[in-house]
Amino acid sequence: MSLQGAQGPLPTAVEMEEGHLPVMVEEVLESLAPAPGSFQIDATVGGGGHSLRVLGATNPDGRLLGLDADRAAIARTARRLEGFGDRVTLRQTNFEHLADAAAEAGFVPAGGVLLDLGLSSNQLADDERAFSFRSNGPLDMRFDTSRGVPASALIAELDEQQLTTLFRQFGEEPHARRIARAIVAARAREPIETGAQLAAVVAAAAPAPLRGRRRVHPATRVFQALRIAVNKELETLPKALEAAVDVLGEGGRLAIISYHSLEDRIVKRFIAAERRGCTCPPEFPVCVCGRLPRLALVGPQPRRPTQEEIERNPRSRSALLRAALKLAA
Secondary structure, three states: OOOHHHHOOOOOHHHHHHOOOOOOHHHHHHHHOOOOOOEEEEOOOOOOHHHHHHHHHOOOOOEEEEEEOOHHHHHHHHHHOHHHHHHEEEEEOOHHHHHHHHHHHOOOOEEEEEEEOOOOHHHHOOOOOOOOOOOOOEOOOOOOOOOOOOHHHHHHHOOHHHHHHHHHHHHOOOOHHHHHHHHHHHHHHOOOOEHHHHHHHHHHHOOOOOOOOOOOOOOHHHHHHHHHHHHOHHHHHHHHHHHHHHHEEEEEEEEEEEOOHHHHHHHHHHHHHHHHOOOOOOOOOOOOOOOOOOEEEOOOOOEOOOHHHHHHOHHHOOOEEEEEEEOOO
16 A cells, blocks of 8 residues: 655655656755644645645554645656555645644644645646746646636736836845846737746846856746746735644644745744743733743744755755644644
């Protein structure tokens, strides 16, 4: 039933064939400490790499619930984990609905919840949605293409000020206005409908990098901002974090991998608030809200990938892992 070969620290043949390496997988396993017989939830199942290792660690009878808003990710993971039989339950849903999905599947209380907030290599290679600025496919960027509006609609409809605000707020792009102005001028000549088209406009508008600075594609922050906007990522993340704590049993573990400061700031503040418990104003002499701490830290905060992992998988370089343990429910 289980894939025993997936338990070593190096990339497995299955992972290499899938073209996706799970990020900080050893650190995730240390943080979650998945035990045989436990219920584990991978709320962003993606390429299934973390799930594969968690299932190996929970042999012979641990169960895993995998969630993802991306229908293609669920289909890939179903094929990848089919050897585990009824130990695996998969659902296509956004992680903001984690609590409902866990209750319906019988995974409450859970022993561990993982949120990996990054894109998978499969998504970056998907030419039908243009998550990558190298894509000649339609500029979509939605995880769930049955909901919301594609990125091309934002590029076509937002005015210069709205685009500037979007790129600053969700991309932390220092040249937001300059890029927004270039997009408005370019779309007046012809529609911007593909990832490669948008990347070319941004690259032409952005200033050259300073000498000696690491070369990052100038469209990186713009693409991040659009993806966050169309998927409402910063709106759904706090809901997912709250749901994760709710479904964990006493002693259960929560692990979150973020890839940029906007996400990490939300995660860091959420964990700090749950460690503190009390929400009374500082000037109150005693607590009157009665709210108790629900989380305690697990390990150093945040953990980062090793240099060896970064060399093996450059996409891991910006990853930050934070982990916490659920106190008495």
